[in-house]
Structures are given as structure tokens and as C-alpha cells.
Amino acid sequence: MSWLDTVRAAAEAVRAHRLRSVLTMLGIVIGISSVILTVGLGQGAQDEVEDQISALGSNLLSVSPGSSTDASGMRGGFGSASTLTLADAAAIADTDVVPDAAAVAPTSTTSTSVVAGETNWTTSLIGTTASWLDVRARTLDSGRFFTAAEVADGADVVVLGPDTAGELVARGSPVGETVRIDGNALTVIGVLAPSGASASGTSEDDVALTPIGTAMRVTGQTPSSVSTIYVEATSGTTLTAAYQEVEALLLNLHGLASADADFTNATQDSLVATANATNETLTILLAGIAAISLLVGGIGVMNIMLVSVTERVREIGLRKALGATPTAIRRQFLVEASLLGLVGGLVGVVIALVGAAALPALIGQPVSVSALATAAALGTALALGIGFGVYPASRAARLTPIDALRSE
Amino acid sequence: MSAIIELESIRKTYRSAAVEFEALRGVDCTIQAGEYVAVVGPSGSGKSTLMHLLGCLDNPSEGRYHLAGEDVSTMSEAGLAEVRNRRIGFVFQQFHLLASLPAWRNVELPLVYAGVPRSERRERALAALDRVGLADRVDNRPGELSGGQQQRVAIARALVTEPSLLLADEPTGNLDSRSTADVLGLLDELHAAGRTIVLITHEHDVAARAGRRLVIHDGEIVADHLAGAIA
Ligand SMILES: Nc1ncnc2c1ncn2[C@@H]1O[C@H](COP(=O)(O)OP(=O)(O)O)[C@@H](O)[C@H]1O
Ligand SMILES: [Mg+2]
Numbered sequence: 001m002s003w004l005d006t007v008r009a010a011a012e013a014v015r016a017h018r019l020r021s022v023l024t025m026l027g028i029v030i031g032i033s034s035v036i037l038t039v040g041l042g043q044g045a046q047d048e049v050e051d052q053i054s055a056l057g058s059n060l061l062s063v064s065p066g067s068s069t070d071a072s073g074m075r076g077g078f079g080s081a082s083t084l085t086l087a088d089a090a091a092i093a094d095t096d097v098v099p100d101a102a103a104v105a106p107t108s109t110t111s112t113s114v115v116a117g118e119t120n121w122t123t124s125l126i127g128t129t130a131s132w133l134d135v136r137a138r139t140l141d142s143g144r145f146f147t148a149a150e151v152a153d154g155a156d157v158v159v160l161g162p163d164t165a166g167e168l169v170a171r172g173s174p175v176g177e178t179v180r181i182d183g184n185a186l187t188v189i190g191v192l193a194p195s196g197a198s199a200s201g202t203s204e205d206d207v208a209l210t211p212i213g214t215a216m217r218v219t220g221q222t223p224s225s226v227s228t229i230y231v232e233a234t235s236g237t238t239l240t241a242a243y244q245e246v247e248a249l250l251l252n253l254h255g256l257a258s259a260d261a262d263f264t265n266a267t268q269d270s271l272v273a274t275a276n277a278t279n280e281t282l283t284i285l286l287a288g289i290a291a292i293s294l295l296v297g298g299i300g301v302m303n304i305m306l307v308s309v310t311e312r313v314r315e316i317g318l319r320k321a322l323g324a325t326p327t328a329i330r331r332q333f334l335v336e337a338s339l340l341g342l343v344g345g346l347v348g349v350v351i352a353l354v355g356a357a358a359l360p361a362l363i364g365q366p367v368s369v370s371a372l373a374t375a376a377a378l379g380t381a382l383a384l385g386i387g388f389g390v391y392p393a394s395r396a397a398r399l400t401p402i403d404a405l406r407s408e
Numbered sequence: 409m410s411a412i413i414e415l416e417s418i419r420k421t422y423r424s425a426a427v428e429f430e431a432l433r434g435v436d437c438t439i440q441a442g443e444y445v446a447v448v449g450p451s452g453s454g455k456s457t458l459m460h461l462l463g464c465l466d467n468p469s470e471g472r473y474h475l476a477g478e479d480v481s482t483m484s485e486a487g488l489a490e491v492r493n494r495r496i497g498f499v500f501q502q503f504h505l506l507a508s509l510p511a512w513r514n515v516e517l518p519l520v521y522a523g524v525p526r527s528e529r530r531e532r533a534l535a536a537l538d539r540v541g542l543a544d545r546v547d548n549r550p551g552e553l554s555g556g557q558q559q560r561v562a563i564a565r566a567l568v569t570e571p572s573l574l575l576a577d578e579p580t581g582n583l584d585s586r587s588t589a590d591v592l593g594l595l596d597e598l599h600a601a602g603r604t605i606v607l608i609t610h611e612h613d614v615a616a617r618a619g620r621r622l623v624i625h626d627g628e629i630v631a632d633h634l635a636g637a638i639a
Contacts (some may be wrong), residue, residue, distance in 0.1 A: 049638045099578050319521070320465075320492075321465055321492060322493065322521060322523035325490070328521060400465075402460055403467070
């Protein structure tokens with residue numbers, strides 16, 4: 001029996017029991033589409049984090065308080081518990097001690113309400129120094145950033161992120177207007193340009209920046225403790241050297257051995273790795289659950305193929321009487337099972353692609369489906385069909401024509 | 409004349425969990441090419457068992473079977489499948505047609521397993537259906553045909569590979585008298601055209617058409633009559 005005839009016979013058998021075939025494929029369809037979608041969601045989240053972190057700039061080191069290396073320590077901001085101080089930042093800025101640092105910007109971040117006229121908006125208040133703009137590779141849309149002199153004086157000035165400005169002032173430029181934070185009047189001197197970091201609505205564009213002394217005064221924080229110190233290396237090639245210099249300096253200042261470090265010094269790469277490790281764990285967990293549903297789908301194929309063999313004992317016997325070899329029978333049932341797997345897989349891929357197109361709008365999460373993952377899913381569906389078809393097919397092949405013909 | 413079937417002390421024992429049953433107890437018999445043989449005997453005497461062995465659908469428990477000079481009692485499953493495909497045509501009491509396929513697709517099945525190309529298969533299937541008088545029913549499914557027509561489709565299927573041996577197990581057992589006459593007429597024609605036919609039946613008027621009658625009883629051949637010897 002030729003392969004073409006075998007495939008045709010299998011397709012006819014699948015079509016002859018349309019409803020049953022569709023229900024059998026459903027398991028594969030659900031399994032394949034959920035595997036593709038969960039992996040796509042994980043990949044999408046990972047891409048987004050990478051985008052955000054790379055928007056920080058490639059020469060950037062960030063030093064945060066606490067020794068934690070997990071994701072929660074990444075953003076720092078332990079407030080009064082901070083182990084980093086303005087003195088640390090000043091020491092890093094000393095080019096004799098850290099020659100590979102081009103600029104240093106300590107930041108102190110708190111959540112606070114900003115009031116403009118009748119409007120009240122909660123945002124991140126970042127107290128920092130004049131070098132923040134360069135270190136974070138940001139630009140201004142209008143107005144100017146605060147100067148070193150204003151930082152030294154703790155001047156009552158504020159620079160708004162573009163989203164914050166939009167929320168507080170409906171029309172026109174807010175530059176020159178006065179806003180209030182905890183009753184303190186601050187003059188808006190500039191508005192940042194959008195950060196360009198991937199998805200809109202990230203905190204990068206919803207901020208209010210003031211000189212660090214001003215921020216500590218209006219929010220009543222422990223003087224001199226900071227949440228993150230950003231250090232810009234002189235170039236991408238000196239990043240590692242700068243990292244080691246900062247590490248050695250801070251350990252020395254704090255009088256600690258490196259195992260007891262009370263701060264976390266991270267490059268952009270290590271931030272990406274940390275964020276990805278978390279994402280990956282979640283993705284693997286979800287994909288694992290999806291894979292189990294795929295396995296259940298495969299068992300469904302086997303179940304139906306076994307039922308089919310039992311039901312078609314008479315047909316199998318007749319085919320054998322007419323000259324079908326055991327090999328021809330085994331092949332026919334294997335091809336039938338693979339067909340169920342393959343068609344189920346194809347439908348699953350289509351559903352996953354439709355889902356990947358529709359989901360971001362529904363749940364606000366990016367989904368990135370790769371061709372490789374799709375091909376792998378299809379291959380898996382086919383392999384499942386074949387794998388779970390082997391046993392039913394060999395049962396069919398072993399039937400003797402007599403038992404088969406007598407069965408009625 | 410050459411012998412197409414040679415059976416030597418064939419025994420067949422059915423074994424199931426607790427019971428053993430000897431359905432054939434030493435059958436010796438030779439059938440020449442071109443003979444028309446009827447096997448008669450009461451129900452349960454072993455006629456179908458004998459036909460299954462003759463048709464290479466089952467192996468004897470003991471004894472030797474030569475089909476057209478070839479020892480088939482020791483052949484592999486795949487080898488037997490090829491022998492069945494090439495040398496033997498079957499007609500069963502229950503027709504055994506595939507309900508989902510139209511008549512011509514049922515008839516072409518043996519050619520599919522013989523590896524005949526598709527276009528030639530259809531041509532030969534249509535010719536065989538024409539031969540049994542069903543040229544106008546080639547696209548009907550078995551459910552749309554009468555019992556007699558279904559059995560004629562089955563005969564067309566048995567003929568399509570041009571086998572030298574035709575085995576029919578009670579082919580008229582489920583048919584009315586008109587259809588019986590049709591089917592028996594067809595078998596007569598095929599015999600006249602030179603085919604060897606072994607016909608199993610328990611009806612004496614059916615057996616009377618054959619040139620030779622083997623009477624089987626409790627798994628043994630108890631009489632072997634040539635036509636005219638009894639009448
Ligand atoms: N697969 C089997 N297992 C056990 N006994 C069987 C089997 N097939 C047939 N028999 C027994 O063998 C005997 C002969 O059966 P069979 O050849 O079908 O008789 P006939 O066709 O002459 O009516 C019967 O008694 C039957 O019950
Ligand atoms: Mg019988």
C-alpha cells in the first residue's frame with residue numbers, strides 16, 4: 001500500500017467520525033495554544049523588562065542599599081533604612097578614587113502628592129543632583145534642569161516628567177507655574193522629554209525631580225540617606241573597571257568584607273539577568289502546566305485510537321483477509337493518530353496567533369510569539385500523535401483476521 | 409491437471425482460557441485446479457474452520473498445507489497476506505463490505521494492497537462490477553444496495569485480482585431465492601471460465617451445482633462424492 005493511499009485512508013477515517021475527531025483534537029488544540037501563549041507572554045514580559053533596563057543607558061551602574069541580589073532588591077528605595085548616604089555618592093564622584101566614573105547622581109525616591117491649583121496627582125518625587133540628566137541619558141522638552149548651585153542651596157524648583165506635567169496642567173507649558181508638595185511651593189523650571197522606554201505609562205515619564213536637599217526637606221526624610229546612586233562610566237569598555245572601583249570604595253568606606261556588603265552594585269546586564277531569572281521561573285512554571293495539558297491531549301488521542309481499533313475490528317480483519325500486511329495496518333493507524341495530532345496542532349497554532357494578536361489589547365501585556373516556538377509546538381503535536389498512536393496501531397496490527405472476522 | 413490444494417493430516421485445535429476444542433481432526437484432501445467443490449455438513453462441523461485454513465486466514469495446529477505447490481503452513485504473517493492477496497478471492501455469508509465506501513472503492517481494496525496504481529484500480533474495479541451486472545451501481549454505498557447486490561459487489565471484489573482460487577463460505581445463506589440463483593449462476597460462470605471454487609454450504613440444492621462434494625462431520629471428512637456418483 002503506497003503512502004499516498006495510506007494518508008488518504010487515514011484522512012477518510014478521521015472524516016468519517018467527524019465529531020469524535022474534533023473532540024479528540026480539542027485536547028491537542030488547547031495544549032498547543034496554551035503552551036505557545038504562555039511562552040509568548042513570558043517572552044513578551046522579558047522583552048519589556050529588557051527594553052526598560054536598556055533605556056537606562058549602557059554605561060550605567062546602579063548602586064542600591066541592601067545586599068539582596070533578588071528582584072526585590074533591584075529597585076532599592078528602603079527609605080530611612082538605607083545604608084547608602086550622600087557621603088558615599090560624594091566619594092564615588094572623586095575622580096582620584098574612581099577614575100572611570102564620568103558622573104554620579106545620587107537619588108532619593110518617595111511617593112508623594114503634587115498639587116497644582118485644584119489638581120492633585122500622586123507621583124514619584126526624585127531628589128537628585130544636576131548630573132542626573134546626563135547620567136540617565138534624558139533630555140528636556142521645555143525649560144531647563146536645575147543647576148549645581150540650586151542643588152547646593154536646596155532651591156525650591158522642580159522638573160516634571162511629561163506624563164506628570166500633562167496630568168497637572170491641562171493646557172500650555174507648566175514652566176513658570178508653581179506647584180505644592182506638602183505645603184511647600186516649588187517653581188516648575190522644566191519638563192522632561194518622553195523617555196522612549198518601551199510601553200507607555202511606565203514610571204520613567206511620571207516623575208517630579210527636585211534638588212536632593214529640597215526633596216528631603218519637603219518629605220521630611222532622614223537627611224543624607226539615598227535610595228539609588230547612579231554612576232555613569234566613562235565608556236562601555238571601562239564599565240567593569242568602574243564597577244570594581246565603586247565596589248572597593250564602598251566596602252572600604254563601610255568597613256566591610258565583600259561577603260557582608262550592605263549595598264548592591266549592578267550593571268545593566270546584571271539587572272537584566274536578575275529580572276529575566278524571575279520571569280523565566282514564572283514562564284517555565286506556566287509552560288509546564290500547559291505542557292501537562294498537552295500530555296493529557298496526547299492521552300486523549302491514544303484513548304480514541306484504542307476505541308477506534310476496537311470498533312473497527314471487523315474492518316481490520318477484512319483488510320487483512322484482502323491482503324493487508326500487519327505493517328500496512330500499523331501504518332494506517334499511526335498515520336491516523338499523527339493526522340489528529342498535526343491538525344490539532346495547526347488549529348492550536350492558529351488560535352495562539354489570534355490570541356497573541358488580541359491579548360495585548362485585553363490584558364495590557366505584550367505577547368511575543370517566535371517562529372521557532374511555533375515550529376517546536378507543531379513538531380510536539382505531531383510527535384504526540386505518533387507517540388500515543390504506537391500502542392493502538394500495534395494492537396490493530398496484531399489482530400488475526402479470523403478473530404476480527406468472527407467478531408459479531 | 410495440477411493440484412492447487414493439498415491438505416495432509418490437518419488438525420485445528422481452538423484453545424481458550426479453560427477449554428480446548430478440536431474443530432478439525434485430521435483432514436487429508438487434494439483439490440485439482442479448475443474443480444468446483446462443495447463442502448457440506450451440519451452447523452458446527454468445522455466447515456468455516458476448514459475454509460479459514462484454506463484461505464490462509466489461520467494456521468493449522470498440525471499438518472501440512474500446500475497451496476499451488478507452496479507450503480503455506482510455515483509462512484510469516486506478511487507472507488500469508490501476500491498469498492491471500494494474489495491467489496485467493498473470498499466471499500463471506502455476511503458480505504463484509506465497508507459501509508463507508510461506495511461499491512467501486514470496496515472492489516478496488518485488494519488492488520490497493522497489491523500496489524496497483526490508482527487509475528488502473530478504478531478501471532479494473534469497474535470492469536469487475538460490470539462482470540457481476542452492477543455497472544450502474546458503482547457509486548452506491550452498501551447500505552443503498554439489496555442483499556443480493558451486496559453479495560455481487562463482494563464477488564466482484566473477490567474477482568478483481570484474478571485469483572485462481574475462490575473461497576465462498578455460505579455465500580447464499582443470507583439471500584432470498586432469486587438472489588441465490590443470481591449468485592450461484594455467477595459461480596457457475598466463473599467455474600466455466602476455469603477458476604477453482606470451494607463453496608461451503610449446508611443446503612443440498614446449492615451443493616448439487618458443484619462437481620464434487622466433501623461431507624464433513626465433527627471435524628472429519630466422512631465422504632467425498634464426485635457428481636453423478638450420488639444423484
Ligand atoms: N475461535 C474459536 N474458539 C473456540 N471454538 C471455536 C472457534 N471457532 C470455531 N469454534 C468451534 O469450532 C467448531 C467448528 O466451527 P465452524 O468451523 O465455524 O463450524 P461450521 O462453519 O461448520 O458451522 C464449532 O463447534 C465452534 O464452536
Ligand atoms: Mg460456518
